[in-house]
Amino acid sequence: MKIKEKVSFSTEDAVRGNGKVNLMGMSASSLADLMEMMGEKRFRATQILKWIHQMGVRDFDQMTNLSKVLRGKLSEGMEIVVPEVVSCENSSDGTRKWLVQVENDSCIEMVFIPEGSRGTLCVSSQIGCALDCSFCATGKQGFNRDLTASEIIGQLWIAADSFNQFSSTTTRRITNVVMMGMGEPLMNFDNVVEAMSIMLDDHAYSLSKRRVTLSTAGVLPALDRLGDVLDVSLAISLHAPNDELRNKLVPLNKKYSINEFIDSARRYLSKMPDSRRKVTVEYTLMDQVNDRASHALELSSVLRELPCKINLIPFNPFPGTEFRRVSDVAMNRFRDILHREGYTVTVRTTRGDDIAAACGQLAGLVNDKTRRQARYKAKLSAQQAVRILS
Numbered sequence: 001m002k003i004k005e006k007v008s009f010s011t012e013d014a015v016r017g018n019g020k021v022n023l024m025g026m027s028a029s030s031l032a033d034l035m036e037m038m039g040e041k042r043f044r045a046t047q048i049l050k051w052i053h054q055m056g057v058r059d060f061d062q063m064t065n066l067s068k069v070l071r072g073k074l075s076e077g078m079e080i081v082v083p084e085v086v087s088c089e090n091s092s093d094g095t096r097k098w099l100v101q102v103e104n105d106s107c108i109e110m111v112f113i114p115e116g117s118r119g120t121l122c123v124s125s126q127i128g129c130a131l132d133c134s135f136c137a138t139g140k141q142g143f144n145r146d147l148t149a150s151e152i153i154g155q156l157w158i159a160a161d162s163f164n165q166f167s168s169t170t171t172r173r174i175t176n177v178v179m180m181g182m183g184e185p186l187m188n189f190d191n192v193v194e195a196m197s198i199m200l201d202d203h204a205y206s207l208s209k210r211r212v213t214l215s216t217a218g219v220l221p222a223l224d225r226l227g228d229v230l231d232v233s234l235a236i237s238l239h240a241p242n243d244e245l246r247n248k249l250v251p252l253n254k255k256y257s258i259n260e261f262i263d264s265a266r267r268y269l270s271k272m273p274d275s276r277r278k279v280t281v282e283y284t285l286m287d288q289v290n291d292r293a294s295h296a297l298e299l300s301s302v303l304r305e306l307p308c309k310i311n312l313i314p315f316n317p318f319p320g321t322e323f324r325r326v327s328d329v330a331m332n333r334f335r336d337i338l339h340r341e342g343y344t345v346t347v348r349t350t351r352g353d354d355i356a357a358a359c360g361q362l363a364g365l366v367n368d369k370t371r372r373q374a375r376y377k378a379k380l381s382a383q384q385a386v387r388i389l390s
Contacts, residue, residue: 018079019077020077020078020079021034021077021078021079022078022079022080022081022148022150023048023052023074023078023079023080024052024080024081024082024149024150024153024154024157025148025149025150025151025152025153025154025191025194025195025198026149026194026198027149027194027197027198027201028045028046028049028197028198028201028203028204029045029197030194031044031045031048031049032044032045038073040070044066044070046203047063047065047066048063048066048074049198049201049203049204050203050204051063052080052157052204053153053157053198053201053203053204053205054166054203054204054205055166056157056160056161056165056166058080058081058082060074060075060078060080061075081150081154082150082154082157082158083100083101083102083108083151083154083155083158084100084101085098085099085100085101085158086099086100086101086107087099088162089355090355091351091352091353091354091355092354093351093352093354094113094114095111095112095113095114095351095352095355096111096112096162097109097110097111097112097352097355097356098110098111098155098158098159098162100154100155100158102127102147102151103151104127104144104145106127106128106144106145108124108127108147108151108155108181108182109124109181109182110122110123110124110155110158110159110181111181111352112159112173112174113351113352114173115349115351117175118175118176119172119173119174119175119176120174120175120176120177120178121155121156121159121174121176121177121178122178122180122181123152123155123156123177123178123179123180123181124147124152124155124181124182124183125146125147125152125179125181125182125183125184125185125187125188125191125192126143126144126145126146126147126182126183126184126187126188127143127144127145127146127147127182127183128141128142128143128144128182128183129141129143129182129183129184130143130184130187131184131187131217131250131251131252132251133217133237133239133249133250133251134248134249134250134251134322134323135239135249135284135286135315135321135323137318137321137356138182138183140318140320146183146187146188146191147183147188147191148191149190149191149192149194149195149198152191152192152195153194153195153198153199155181156174156177156199156205159173159174160173160174160205174205175207175211176207176211176212176213177199177207177211177212177213178212178213178215178235179192179196179213179214179215180213180215180235184216184217184219185214185215185216186214186216186219186222186223186226187219187222189222189225189226192214193226193229193230196212196214196230196232197230199212200212200230200232209231209232209233210233211233212232212233213232213233213234213235213280214226214232214233214234214235215235215236215237215282216234216235216236216237217236217237217250217252218236218237218250218252218253218256218260218261218264219252219256220256220260220261220264223264223265223268224264224267224268226268227267227268227270227271227272228271231272231273233277233280234265234268234269234279234280235279235280235281235282235311236261236262236265236279236280236281236282237250237282237284238258238261238281238282238283238299239282239283239284239290240253240258240290240295241258241290241295241296241298241299241301241302242258242298242302243257243258245289245290245295246258249289249290258302259302262302262303262305262306265279265306265308266305266306266307269307277307278307278308278309279306279307279308279309280308280309280310280311281303281306281308281309281310281311282311282313283299283310283311283312283313284313284314284315285312285313285314285315285326285330285331285334286315286323286324286325286326287315287323287324287325287326287327287330288324289323291326291327291330291331291334292330293333293334293337295334296333296334296337296338296341297337297341299338300337300338300341300343303343308343309343309344309345309346310338310343310344310345310346311345311346311347311348312331312334312335312345312346312347312348313347313348314326314331314347314348314350316350316353318356331347335347
């Protein structure tokens with residue numbers, strides 16, 4: 001794990017309502033700073049990190065290679081807390097979805113998707129989402145707040161614990177992590193970077209930088225910063241080949257255009273030590289919206305200067321949406337055009353839709369601060385009334 005620049009940290013970021021500091025979301029460098037503040041050696045941070053994230057231990061008394069005095073100091077002013085699991089659902093295809101309660105009684109969702117030897121955990125970064133993309137259920141829930149680093153990495157801890165991954169005799173189930181759950185990761189920059197650094201740390205989860213992916217809709221100032229502090233895989237949520245259409249689907253595009261977005265992604269790649277790296281372009285296909293042959297050709301043209309591979313995602317319906325799933329004919333036509341244009345293209349298999357765990361369906365239980373949820377519910381009620389009366 002290589003962090004190119006020290007992430008700033010204040011213990012106030014982790015202080016809970018009871019006055020104790022939650023160590024769950026502290027990276028190695030943050031823990032080392034904390035140990036130094038406590039008059040301890042910095043190497044203690046590595047020991048604590050291993051206990052929490054490799055052995056799943058949350059009781060300081062069980063951390064037997066720490067002195068009794070240090071364990072006492074930790075117990076007095078620190079704690080190790082993860083969010084509370086409200087429910088866990090299993091799909092017929094093996095997908096698992098957790099509903100997790102965080103502070104202030106809101107809930108987030110996280111999803112595990114098994115596929116052969118690969119197990120991918122989709123992690124949330126915010127309670128709700130402020131971007132309000134028109135085809136995403138999360139955005140219709142409104143926005144409450146950013147998740148803390150503890151609440152982000154706590155999702156990985158919960159999943160690892162549920163699969164007994166902390167046992168040395170258990171095969172690792174979670175091989176990949178994607179920041180593609182609820183929220184826009186780059187709008188919660190510091191907490192996401194802190195949590196992802198723990199994912200990559202050899203003394204924590206030791207995930208490969210190629211197996212940890214951050215997906216963004218295009219918060220460009222933060223994207224330009226990301227390559228200075230972390231080296232992870234990048235996915236960009238494009239969903240349209242031109243600004244006119246993307247303005248309607250992804251309102252953030254009105255601030256940062258497609259060309260600006262692609263330029264920023266290219267700058268990110270230029271900071272990576274491996275010149276062979278590529279960006280994953282995510283494109284959700286919706287029937288009669290962005291699935292025409294002309295759209296495929298336009299997308300091919302706009303991506304020509306970006307080293308990338310393209311992931312086509314069939315739209316997954318949710319209550320109240322105006323969009324429909326793309327037809328197989330249109331999907332295959334779109335894919336084949338891009339193949340002929342020389343791109344590597346994959347079609348994302350829909351997983352977990354029977355438990356509303358598919359891409360774009362995550363909603364949680366958000367205490368909305370934007371009033372968007374009320375407008376969405378009013379629209380949904382109106383649609384239901386029309387169906388009843390018709």
